């Protein structure tokens with residue numbers, strides 16, 4: 001059981017961004033992707049989620065054996081268990097957090113079944129407490145006027161409420177101060193489970209001190225070029241990315 | 253993209269038609285004979301018969317306002333319309349007396365249980381005549397009059413005649429003239445001085461005959477220091493040919509009185525909905541129109557308040573949703589005619605597909621006045637590139653000691669927003685509904701609870717059809 005990405009190629013317009021990406025995340029593991037700005041990390045997250053701007057030109061992704069690209073709509077993929085915590089979450093004016101998450105939870109219930117409001121709020125408040133989010137947060141419009149840190153916490157709150165099988169966290173650490181980073185990491189760690197796989201995208205190794213990955217991958221120009229254990233992240237932090245690129249060039 | 257049937261909504265609501273045996277039928281077309289037929293059937297007093305005939309002459313002499321309004325108006329064939337139909341039943345006094353098929357209609361409209369309780373106090377119009385009318389004992393005890401317009405003019409002429417046609421003169425516009433000629437149905441309400449009516453008074457009405465225009469006429473008078481809330485809502489069945497709905501609603505708030513008039517309308521896509529609504533606010537009185545227009549082929553409606561007494565207040569809160577092929581031409585009219593009067597207009601429109609929304613606002617503050625304030629806010633939401641929105645604010649402020657504030661915005665629901673919501677597992681249609689409901693959320697909260705639920709449902713219904 002895994003999230004398995006094979007030879008993934010994807011374009012935006014005429015331009016190829018993902019150029020044959022391979023990656024397998026077994027259930028129960030946390031993998032990290034590190035890479036320079038512009039290497040295609042966010043593109044990978046959005047392509048998997050089914051963003052309409054991207055075109056998949058080759059390759060296959062399976063979610064526990066299910067062909068992801070056979071699910072045309074992003075919401076089908078989400079209900080199949082894929083969650084993306086976005087680098088830049090969208091604002092949805094006028095839609096409260098409580099109503100938004102509720103609609104998302106409701107969408108996962110069998111047709112005709114109505115969400116139990118009391119149970120829903122109990123769970124929501126419990127998860128909010130874990131993420132140290134104040135109660136009055138629920139009546140604010142989704143991401144509207146949020147600070148960077150609030151947006152990221154809100155993403156993790158949604159993740160916690162929706163119980164995904166595979167999670168992709170795109171630069172969840174950016175915009176967080178050290179206290180917020182600890183809280184968010186605790187929230188993510190609380191979701192570590194043999195039943196769940198996670199992909200953490202970051203370009204600082206700092207996050208990986210708190211969310212310790214099983215495997216670290218390096219992405220360069222739309223491909224995974226190097227994989228290793230946690231020490232790879234430390235090496236990248238100390239020496240930058242240039243040596244990786246050189247190594248890749250040499251191999252080629 | 254594909255639409256998934258996630259919304260679980262019965263598209264057929266409002267799309268039904270029960271056979272009704274009409275006892276009285278004015279036939280097709282409009283002439284003095286039509287007027288006489290209506291006046292005879294309704295046993296109108298002479299002054300009303302004369303009023304109708306005078307109105308018919310005005311209607312016939314007035315041009316279509318197509319120099320500023322939609323040319324679609326030219327497609328109304330007045331000679332093909334049926335101006336009066338009635339089952340001939342007198343207004344009923346108890347629920348048991350209501351014909352089964354009318355009850356079924358209410359049932360089918362899905363009026364929530366909560367609201368059914370109110371039915372004991374409802375004035376419901378079934379086609380031309382009030383098929384059911386019963387005033388709650390409590391309301392009656394307070395001296396409140398809540399009857400159909402016909403009963404009002406017959407039984408309470410002393411109050412009725414004093415105000416009828418005074419806020420909206422017959423010749424105000426072509427359609428107020430038409431209504432004045434052929435009106436039937438609608439409510440007459442009088443609230444005695446100091447009485448604060450706790451329960452909202454409600455009217456449900458709908459069109460139920462092909463090619464049959466509905467011309468109800470409502471007059472509400474709130475005497476000094478009284479308060480009342482009136483709610484109307486309707487769901488029209490869908491017909492092949494166009495139907496015309498042209499109502500006139502007049503409100504009079506005497507010194508210190510408060511009137512709130514709430515409308516939630518969902519017309520089928522072939523209806524011309526051309527309505528004139530205006531209130532007259534005396535000293536320190538308050539008139540608030542809360543108006544939601546969904547559906548119809550063309551709606552033209554600009555609720556207004558004339559603030560003729562010092563410190564009077566006028567407010568129009570409106571939501572318009574123009575679906576594919578529909579045109580919502582709505583707005584507000586605020587006439588400041590005394591010092592220290594304040595008005596507030598908040599208008600939100602949503603245009604879908606080839607739908608079109610137009611906002612027309614008129615604010616007038618006279619040169620000799622001081623201390624007057626107006627705030628106008630109009631926001632438009634476009635669901636796709638075909639949609640179109642126009643705003644025509646006409647603000648005439650004379651005199652230096654008055655203040656006007658005008659804000660307008662046009663926004664779109666972006667593909668990024670929809671994608672974000674879909675990533676959470678919400679279908680495209682439901683995401684669209686959420687975003688639209690979010691856009692109008694602050695206004696919806698001003699509607700009474702049961703109406704805000706209904707409204708959300710109507711928006712869901714419209715949005716469901718908009719994707720795919």
Ligand SMILES: Nc1ncnc2c1ncn2[C@@H]1O[C@H](COP(=O)(O)OP(=O)(O)O)[C@@H](O)[C@H]1O
Nearest residue numbers: 012017035036037038039040041042043044053
């Ligand atoms: N909407 C877009 N149109 C054109 N190019 C884009 C678009 N979005 C991203 N790109 C390009 O794709 C490349 C990868 O971007 P991205 O996936 O955001 O990188 P990362 O997340 O690793 O910083 C960059 O060169 C970026 O400029």
Ligand SMILES: [Mg+2]
Nearest residue numbers: 041042087171
């Ligand atoms: Mg990125």
